Amino acid sequence: MTGNFYPLLKWIILPPLAGFVLNGGIGKRFLGEKGGGWLGAAAILLAFIFSFLCFSDLLNLPAGHRLLRDTLFNWISAGSFSIDFALRFDPLSAVMALVVTGVSFLIHVYSIGYMRGDKGFNRYFSYLNLFVFFMLILVLADNPILMFVGWEGVGLCSYLLIGFWYEDEKNAAAGKKAFITNRVGDAGFLIGLMLLSYLLARQGVSGLDFETLALNINLLDGGTVLGFGAPTVIGLLLFFGATGKSAQFPLYIWLPDAMAGPTPVSALIHAATMVTAGVYMLARMSFLYALAPRALEVVLVTGVFTALLGAVIAALQSDIKKVLAYSTISQIGYMFMAAGTGAYAAGIFHLTTHAFFKALLFLAAGSVIHGMAGEQEMFRMGGLSKEMRFTFALTAVGWLAISGIPPLAGFYSKDLVLEHVYAHGVPVLWYAGLATAGLTAYYVTRLLALTFLGGKNSETHAHESPLLMTIPMAALAALALTGGWLGSKYLLAFLDPASARAEISPEAFRLTMISVITALAGVASGFFFAIPAISDALARRLSIAREVVYNKFYVDEIYAFAVIRPLKRLADKVCFGFLDAGLIDGLLVNGAARLTYRTGAVLRNLQTGNAQGYALTFTGGLILLLYWIM
């Protein structure tokens, strides 16, 4: 085992677990709202502090040798499998741990204000703490099996929190949809791991920790599965899992429905942290993808396609949270684009800045929804800049950051991703990425204009949110302002000391200019089309296309028609109706019973009770028997 033994690591994950147990167990009775909320937030703050301590110790190690490990106990051990409950802390997990705990802490504080008076207050904080616990397991795990614990654990918390207001059937159904869609991806993920472990075991490698995998992955090079390269097949299966968790095509359908959960949950789980787990996983398994360029091509194309798709759909949504949901799908597409070109550090960089500005935008949307007494339709908002000045100002920061206006965070990371795509050499992909950037600027501008500018469209008197909500937003806004610059200066070198200084493309400056101009064009058209007369005219002209896009290209309906309904029919009609009740039980089992009964009824006639008859039969039988023997 390489890396330093470092017992401090477990203290990152323990406070959120304790918070979950306390709030879930005795929260309602003994802690109440005040105690429960602050306890939840304090647990995350502790986790953040411990992450920071580990981080500073990590920094003291020489670059290239930055790895801290802690094995808590041997978890599963049977046959040739031995899986440790072990944590690892390297630059990649350090960044993730800091982002997760940092953003989580802010959102916890915000939630104290947002969830005030909710009867499930303590339940909410216990779920939220549990989520952070699992998310930290995911990013700190030292082997993919333990990572899978976090992977499914965050899915569970997402399920619980989407359906938090369970009395509405719709919310519960959205939670279920999220869980099942994720499980579809997880099945691919599991098969990928099974294949990986099997092929390595054949070469005599039984350890499954990332270190061992990375050291021995070359043994798979040249091996084939079903005619494809083994690393490619494994890489694609793992990536299929990532499309579920990170809401990419074809499994992105659960994320828009997931907006049924409380808005801080959308900010934390469905924007900043959990949904980016797929990108993290790819970066973690980068040693595998290095051998699987064709799998990376699929990642790249999927990322580009999903980014564009998400942006197109986002451009037409009228629900403020749905816009942000599709925007998240689209932005994660950027992260996968980066990973697809092999630029994992750029992907994690965008993951980080996105966590800042998207969490900010979601919290701002929450603030608006809070202020508008639950209203989510943008067309019934408008003119809120006067009533919610502070929220407006903070939203504006998020707006500029996601639009890619320099020097805010989104500009740096998105630009870097696009540079990598450009350098990859397939122009159409770069154009699509650029178009996505323009559309992004467009739909966020539209969101800002419809919500805060223009005249009021409803009678509701909006009120500004309390400081408990606006201060965390302000902190995120500060990060969205400065995160890009800081990240490009320090984060990239920290993540990837080898290639940070390398020149990506000689045309970097020209590319930057193009993307800034695209962003500005997007912003301008956003304002232009937000003018009611123009948007109405356009909507009439493009009504059919609009209908198709607004309904997300009917992908949900296609899945229902092509997959779910046939499967349900197979279960009901074929498996249960025909096979189980009909053939197996009805015809064979009960049929055999009936046959026995009937035969018995016939044979009963032979049993006459007449001794002479028996004697006759006996003699006949005896003769037959003797004849047969002799």
Next chain:
Amino acid sequence: MQFIDANLLTIIITLPLAGALALLFVPKEKTGLIKNLALGISAAALLFSLRLYFAFDAADAAMQFAVNKPWLPDWGINYRLGVDGISLLMLMLTAFLTPLAILASFNSIQEHQKAFYASLLALQTGMMGVFAAMDVFLFYVFWEAMLIPMYFLIGVWGGHRRVYAALKFFIYTMLGSVLMLAAIIFVYLAHKAQFGTYSFALADFCGTAFPLKTQLWLCATFALAFAIKVPLFPFHTWLPDAHVEAPTAGSVILAGVLLKMGVYGYLRFAVPMFPAAAQSFAPWLALLGVIGVVYGSLVAWSQPDMKKMVAYSSVAHMGLIVLGIAAFEPAAVSGAVLQMVNHGLSTGALFLIVGILYERRHTRMIEDYGGLAKAMPGFSAVFMIVMLSSIGLPGLNGFVGEFLVLFGSFRTYPWLSAAAVSGVILSAVYMLGMYQRVVFGPVTHEENKRLPDLNAREWAYMLPLLAFIILIGIYPAPFLRKIDAAVRTYVTAVQKPESALAGERGSHKPQATNKERR
């Protein structure tokens, strides 16, 4: 203490039966005394079993606590007992579930209480005996004797179609065991012919040699008897009927312990006795197991009755376990044995949960519920954990077993194991669907508004189950360690007779595995 340790297995086996007999002398009006006595006896049996558990030496591969006393020596029938790790876990599971099942019956069983608890205790003796017998005759006696109390549990204290279900259960199981008896006698006589002495000792049975063709027939006979018990697709249709009609305690024991006897039969008898034949059957068993996973899950999905859904989910879970034992890979077999315990815990808990609802509303239909989270938050939380355990969420017990079975079996049957992963999706589909319709949503039936949450007695039998569901999920190592030696013995028993075959199995490429599927 020395006397106890020397006779520990005998005590564990006979104590419940002695208790059942003692119950017969209690006047039937004293129901309180009857209940407490039954609970006390099963608790005592659990205590002795704990002694067994902690005295068991995991490093020792031999049968421990062995007893060998002549019973009918002229016929070669001895009172032979012994436990290895697999038996040990099964005994512990039985000893653990019985008191919980008794506790869960305090309210729901109002008629013939004395006979009910006596039957349960007698059943416990039968189950313990099956898992500890090392003499084939003795095993068969326990195996058959167990049917009688179970038949009464379903037939007397069951639902509307109890007689049909009980008879179906009885005849179906009987059909298999009569064939098995014929095979047992065949082996017994063959042993006499080969060695000149009569013996029913399991070790002697395993030492008797047969030509492959004979082995195939004998093994098929055993395999059929055990397949019915598991139950393996397509021999499973007695199970939903039996479960739906059985009282809660009956379902808990049926799913928790009785189904395990089928798998146990493979591990202890069918495979070690006829290793060469078992090897040629193994791919077919694995195939049936995987069909069971997919088919059982799909059928579970279309059930409107909660109990029936849980019954079909058992078909799926047991199918995965059979895949594990048919893989002859140490991790897969360990996972399968652990999964037997896990299934006993989580499915037992699911039946208890359905029982809790049934006691309150006298219906098992999913559509009669909805929105229970509001009135019964404690219940809903317990239900959630149990459901997650059943669908194999990492961190809970089900995942550890599933992980080992899937990853281990993949080395023998890559295609079948990959197909079995679909169970991961399908189990979430039907379980989450059921949970949502029962617990979430608005309260659609007026009667459900004021349902009382779990009472102290119900907490008392759910909490131990939850504790183990979480414990095995987080720290399964002690349990896996106990079965390790036994699993290795099982796997090597198969690989020995045809080491050439075993060598080939370990080395072929994934493409070549198409062969296995056919």
